[in-house]
Amino acid sequence: MFNKDYYIIYNPISGNGASSMIISRLIEDLKNNLYSFEIIKTEFPGHATQVCKQIKGPAKIIAVGGDGTFNEVINGAMQNSNRLILGFMPGGTGNAFMHDLNATTYEKAFSLIIQNKTKKIDIMKLVCNNIMEYSFNIVGWGMASDINSLAEKLRSFGPARYTLASIYHVFHKKSRRAKVIIDNQKLSDDFLFILCLNTIHTGKGMKAAPNAILNDGFIDVIILKSSISKLELLLLLPKIFSGKHILSKKVKYVKAKNLSIIPEKDEKLNIDGEMKQQTPISIEVLPKQINVLM
Incomplete structure (x- = not known):
């Protein structure tokens, strides 16, 4: 070989x-x-x-x-x-x-x-319950995992399954209590979802983190608290395809080197589109780790 x-x-x-x-x-x-x-x-x-x-x-x-x-x-x-x-x-x-x-x-x-022609891109190092692995795209917790899990069950609908799963979870939105640590700053609240990305896109072309750069040495973090109403959420989610969702006052968008999510109840995570591992999770950016033809 x-x-x-x-x-x-x-x-x-x-x-x-x-x-x-x-x-x-x-x-x-x-x-x-x-x-x-x-x-x-x-x-x-x-x-x-x-x-x-x-x-x-x-x-x-x-x-x-x-x-x-x-x-x-x-x-x-x-x-x-x-x-x-x-x-x-x-x-x-x-x-x-x-x-x-x-x-x-x-x-x-x-x-x-x-x-x-090659460039080195960043990688996210994940530690979940003492299990270490790597992510290059997204780590999603909360509603992001709910949507991905339901979309897997709707594979017969093709790419439309993500839209269908999103609509379902807008009307069945679930609040989750967690402690979040972003570069040593602590936040305890009720969250709808947290996304940690190294890429701009997730899913089928959604610009979840429009300011992300593959090799800037940062994780792009998108936080949405559960206080958002169903109507506000319904109007917000379509904007994720253009990246304009980050203009909403309901959305917190930061760049970080490290992040931890410690929920009251542990649940599975969306890691690069696959449902695996469980919270609590610690994430660290590893700058310019992989050579990619690009």
């Missing part, structure tokens, strides 16, 4: 099989450009992480899938002492990260990969 120009890791079930269709095109284009490569199909959760941990660098990885697949690849790369360079190909339903790269189509993503 070594000494190739590229190692292609893909999730065959991402995007309802979209990754498998992309692979055949990618193989043809790499052959036409005289690149050598090896293809690794993931077979179980965590498989991409295992593969990336074992690859001997320097090596270039092309991850084909959604944000969940990208998360696994990045977690493996962070545990690999060799120098890995990561390229990404959109094959999932949302592909929030590809929106930040302005490469949501196959053509744009392939162009970024073969141009061979």
Whole structure:
């Protein structure tokens, strides 16, 4: 599994099989450009992480899938002492990260990969109940997790499932009590949700953190307290697609180096679009950790 120009890791079930269709095109284009490569199909959760941990660098990885697949690849790369360079190909339903790269189509993503220009991006280090992992996109708690959890059950509705899940939880909004520590500043209150992002986008092109920069050394934090009314929330949420939600006085938007969420009741988190781990959680930004073809 070594000494190739590229190692292609893909999730065959991402995007309802979209990754498998992309692979055949990618193989043809790499052959036409005289690149050598090896293809690794993931077979179980965590498989991409295992593969990336074992690859001997320097090596270039092309991850084909959604944000969940990208998360696994990045977690493996962070545990690999060799120098890995990561390229990404959109094959999932949302592909929030590809929106930040302005490469949501196959053509744009392939162009970024073969141009061979890299930048180092920040990574968020997470510690949940003494379990450490990494995130490159989003950590969501509260309503953000509720929406993602319900959207998973509505996969038959395609991308519209996020909108449907959001509307449902507007009318069934749930308050959560927690202590939040942002760069040593403590806040105890009732919250609707907290989002911690390294990227501008989340979900299907939502500009949750419009001021985020992939390598600025900060986590972008969006906080919404539960005191907001259902009508205000209903009017606010559509603005997340343009990023104008942060203009609301109801929304607190800050940049931070560290953040902890300690709720009265522990619940699962939305980590890069996947429901996993549980609060309490501590998050620390690790500046310029991963080399990305972009």
